[in-house]
Amino acid sequence: MPGMDEDVPSGAPPHQQGILSSDAASSSSSLSTLARNATAKPSLLLTGLSKALANPYHHTTSPLGIINLGTAENHLCFPELLEKFNSPEIRITTPDMLTYGNTYGSAPLLASIADLFNEFLRPCQAVVPADLTVHAGCGATISNVAQALTDPGDGILIPCPFYGGFDFDLTLYAQAKLVHVETSSHDNFLITPKACETAYANAVAAGTRVRVLLLTNPSNPTGLAMGPSEILSLLEWAKGRNLHVVSDEIYALSTWSNKNPFVSVLALPTLPDPQRTHVVWSFSKDFGSNGIRVGVFFSRDRQLLKAMHMFSILTNTSSLADRACANLLSDRKWVAWYVEENKKRMRESFEKTATALKRMRVPYIEPDSGFFVFVNLSRWIAPVGDASTTSHGPPSESAGWRGLWNRLIDAGIYILPGEAFSCRQPGFFRIVHTLNWDVVRLGLERLERVLDEVEVETASSHLKDMSVELFDMQKFHS
Numbered sequence: 001m002p003g004m005d006e007d008v009p010s011g012a013p014p015h016q017q018g019i020l021s022s023d024a025a026s027s028s029s030s031l032s033t034l035a036r037n038a039t040a041k042p043s044l045l046l047t048g049l050s051k052a053l054a055n056p057y058h059h060t061t062s063p064l065g066i067i068n069l070g071t072a073e074n075h076l077c078f079p080e081l082l083e084k085f086n087s088p089e090i091r092i093t094t095p096d097m098l099t100y101g102n103t104y105g106s107a108p109l110l111a112s113i114a115d116l117f118n119e120f121l122r123p124c125q126a127v128v129p130a131d132l133t134v135h136a137g138c139g140a141t142i143s144n145v146a147q148a149l150t151d152p153g154d155g156i157l158i159p160c161p162f163y164g165g166f167d168f169d170l171t172l173y174a175q176a177k178l179v180h181v182e183t184s185s186h187d188n189f190l191i192t193p194k195a196c197e198t199a200y201a202n203a204v205a206a207g208t209r210v211r212v213l214l215l216t217n218p219s220n221p222t223g224l225a226m227g228p229s230e231i232l233s234l235l236e237w238a239k240g241r242n243l244h245v246v247s248d249e250i251y252a253l254s255t256w257s258n259k260n261p262f263v264s265v266l267a268l269p270t271l272p273d274p275q276r277t278h279v280v281w282s283f284s285k286d287f288g289s290n291g292i293r294v295g296v297f298f299s300r301d302r303q304l305l306k307a308m309h310m311f312s313i314l315t316n317t318s319s320l321a322d323r324a325c326a327n328l329l330s331d332r333k334w335v336a337w338y339v340e341e342n343k344k345r346m347r348e349s350f351e352k353t354a355t356a357l358k359r360m361r362v363p364y365i366e367p368d369s370g371f372f373v374f375v376n377l378s379r380w381i382a383p384v385g386d387a388s389t390t391s392h393g394p395p396s397e398s399a400g401w402r403g404l405w406n407r408l409i410d411a412g413i414y415i416l417p418g419e420a421f422s423c424r425q426p427g428f429f430r431i432v433h434t435l436n437w438d439v440v441r442l443g444l445e446r447l448e449r450v451l452d453e454v455e456v457e458t459a460s461s462h463l464k465d466m467s468v469e470l471f472d473m474q475k476f477h478s
């Protein structure tokens with residue numbers, strides 16, 4: 001996780017203060033370059049999270065605490081997931097679970113994930129256990145694949161906006177360089193080969209060797225799933241540049257819109273470069289269990305899989321998590337029920353959120369997947385902070401979004417600004433809606449209150465400006 005130097009909450013739980021504070025600063029001269037790099041860069045994700053954790057909302061013990069609609073979690077099927085994970089047939093502990101297992105996943109887990117992929121990702125060519133490796137979460141999986149495919153300083157093309165954790169996952173150990181591919185809200189953040197080519201050519205001209213294109217489908221933070229022709233055009237472009245493509249499909253089973261069904265790269269009738277097309281996935285999102293730490297890598301490149309086996313020695317999941325997930329997936333009837341029910345609940349929570357946003361006249365990108373909605377609050381930004389922000393150029397530290405963000409946190413609602421996802425257009429924020437509806441509703445009410453206050457302040461400052469102008473005109477005429 002990225003370290004952070006700012007805004008360390010005094011009230012954060014002790015176990016979090018260790019991660020979130022820069023208490024190593026006094027002895028930084030004795031740290032390695034890697035450790036200094038890890039702690040040097042402030043992370044918006046962690047800055048905000050530390051504020052939210054310093055005073056978390058609880059309906060009885062801390063009703064004025066901060067409501068966290070910033071962290072991408074899905075609680076909608078917690079009761080059923082807990083019942084399943086706590087059931088005796090899943091929790092069964094055998095002696096082999098107390099010994100070292102296969103570091104890249106037990107045979108039953110790999111077999112059950114292959115079955116899951118074959119049933120839900122609908123690959124054209126069946127996935128077999130030998131195509132898969134398991135690591136401690138998607139973040140560790142992505143870090144490992146970056147280490148396997150890049151040398152320090154090599155480039156990884158990544159369309160913006162993207163999940164902010166990649167900044168860390170791709171750089172901490174692999175020391176890869178993120179090469180941003182620009183997209184725009186005007187065409188729903190469509191990723192085009194042309195934009196990839198521009199980013200690629202600029203990176204190469206600057207002396208960077210680009211090795212990988214990292215796609216996230218469906219997208220975090222927009223919640224948009226890519227269409228098959230969009231994916232194919234990017235795969236074809238990447239083949240022309242001899243690039244590996246890693247498709248992060250961590251929200252594959254969380255596409256709940258009937259309008260735009262999710263299509264995995266594995267489901268395309270022909271893959272332009274099958275040996276260089278890889279997929280990552282994890283239990284974190286689709287099985288609402290960020291804490292379980294089971295991430296999956298798929299590839300048909302045997303050499304790459306061999307490297308992933310080696311990296312898994314230091315990033316393996318625990319035997320307990322391995323067994324629990326294998327047992328859970330082996331109940332295929334339950335999994336089929338769960339996937340549909342989970343989608344239904346996500347669709348309903350989005351619809352309720354969308355109704356509230358429409359009432360508030362907050363524009364948003366219409367998602368078809370995921371736990372969140374990417375809203376455009378630019379109308380409320382300029383009056384709060386520095387109005388100098390434009391819709392072009394890099395996100396600025398002094399941009400007005402920070403004023404609104406801090407004001408929202410002070411009002412007890414934590415959401416993430418687009419800048420945490422390297423979104424170039426200021427004013428976007430990501431709101432997570434897949435929590436208890438009473439909590440989401442209260443969070444949205446707090447958001448509405450702040451936006452209303454900003455509108456009133458803007459109107460009264462306009463009135464003040466107008467009366468000063470009127471006064472000046474009267475003076476001029478008198």
Ligand SMILES: Cc1ncc(COP(=O)(O)O)c(C=O)c1O
Pocket residue numbers: 072136137138139140163165216220248250282283284290294295
């Ligand atoms: C697109 C994407 N990839 C990877 C991750 C990291 O997942 P994990 O919790 O399995 O490490 C996340 C977490 O939010 C994500 O949104």
